Amino acid sequence: MIGRAFEPLHPADWTRKLADVLWGTATIPAIRLLLRRRAGEAAITAFLPAFAPFHVRYSQEFRPYALSLLLLSLALLSLDGYLDRPRPTRLLALYLACLASSRRRGYDFAMDAALATALDDLILGRGVARGRHSMRYQGRLVRSELEERLAANSFRPMTVRDASIEAGERIPAFYLHDDTADFGWIRWEIFTPRSRRKLYASEHRRTDNDEWAIQLNLASPETVWADPDRRESHDVDTVIAVHP
Amino acid sequence: MSAPLALRGSARRQFTLALTAATVIGLGVRLVRLDHFSYGLDEILEAYWINGSWAFL
Numbered sequence: 001m002i003g004r005a006f007e008p009l010h011p012a013d014w015t016r017k018l019a020d021v022l023w024g025t026a027t028i029p030a031i032r033l034l035l036r037r038r039a040g041e042a043a044i045t046a047f048l049p050a051f052a053p054f055h056v057r058y059s060q061e062f063r064p065y066a067l068s069l070l071l072l073s074l075a076l077l078s079l080d081g082y083l084d085r086p087r088p089t090r091l092l093a094l095y096l097a098c099l100a101s102s103r104r105r106g107y108d109f110a111m112d113a114a115l116a117t118a119l120d121d122l123i124l125g126r127g128v129a130r131g132r133h134s135m136r137y138q139g140r141l142v143r144s145e146l147e148e149r150l151a152a153n154s155f156r157p158m159t160v161r162d163a164s165i166e167a168g169e170r171i172p173a174f175y176l177h178d179d180t181a182d183f184g185w186i187r188w189e190i191f192t193p194r195s196r197r198k199l200y201a202s203e204h205r206r207t208d209n210d211e212w213a214i215q216l217n218l219a220s221p222e223t224v225w226a227d228p229d230r231r232e233s234h235d236v237d238t239v240i241a242v243h244p
Numbered sequence: 245m246s247a248p249l250a251l252r253g254s255a256r257r258q259f260t261l262a263l264t265a266a267t268v269i270g271l272g273v274r275l276v277r278l279d280h281f282s283y284g285l286d287e288i289l290e291a292y293w294i295n296g297s298w299a300f301l
Contacts, residue, residue, distance in 0.1 A: 003294045014279035016291075021278065025271040032263055046263050050270030059274045062287035144293065151289055 003062075016062050024059025024066035030073035037080050071101035115142065119149040122181075123174070130183035132204035132213070141179055147225070150174060155225040160186055160200050161218045163226055170234045173200055173226035175214055182214050186226055187234065200224050 002019055032046040039045070049055055058065040075097035082090040115137055121128050123146075135143045155174065163186045165171055170187035184202035191197075202214035216222055283291070 007295055013283060017278055021274045024274050025267060028267050028270045029263055046266035050266045051273065056273055060278055062283060063290045147289065151285065157292055
């Protein structure tokens with residue numbers, strides 16, 4: 001949400017990383033204060049996270065990895081404070097810190113293994129008809145999980161215009177909209193030897209006229225998740241010669 | 245026996261000074277060559293996700 005708040009200002013790539021720098025820097029005193037409470041005064045403990053190579057590297061990323069460690073440190077600090085002197089306010093601080101930490105960690109790493117397998121089966125068409133699918137799993141929207149599995153399977157967001165493809169080839173692609181994932185292909189549609197168009201066409205078809213339900217053409221700014229390395233040949237028997 | 249108040253105040257100042265120094269140095273280290281690496285795939289996806297639709301919220 002913090003990242004989204006700054007996007008209207010069109011920040012440069014490096015300025016997007018400043019928030020993570022702040023999270024990483026704030027982790028230094030958080031860890032030091034925690035260690036002071038548990039292990040005493042050794043000053044070196046403040047300098048270890050300050051220079052820790054992996055922590056420095058992950059404090060310079062656009063993705064807020066450093067925020068996870070900061071929230072975890074704050075949760076441990078809150079726990080130590082509550083165990084030291086149990087007070088309702090300290091319990092509330094502990095609850096909020098744990099909640100924030102678990103949510104952050106959840107976004108980073110926690111994906112149900114069964115869900116991941118089901119999404120992979122859907123993406124690769126392993127025993128599942130691809131076509132049109134709802135992106136709801138046990139009542140919750142799993143669009144971000146599907147995008148993560150698409151990325152893990154080498155699919156990339158791209159427009160139809162950006163997809164490199166020749167006549168006679170087609171690329172598998174998913175168009176995500178609302179809570180629906182439509183599987184289809186980016187391909188050339190051949191009308192005559194001198195007339196053709198490149199488009200994304202969903203496998204799902206309209207019920208009234210059997211046309212492709214979703215069609216995105218060269219001018220469409222919308223993106224689909226496609227993997228050009230999975231291109232296939234397909235029958236374009238009407239074409240004899242194609243002129244760009 | 246607990247330490248005299250003056251000594252405890254001195255230790256607290258030293259702790260605060262060391263912590264401030266470590267934090268400032270840590271900030272400086274993290275700002276060095278912040279623009280050196282281009283985005284990795286995870287960061288590209290983060291940018292895509294941030295700029296996409298949040299209608300599901």
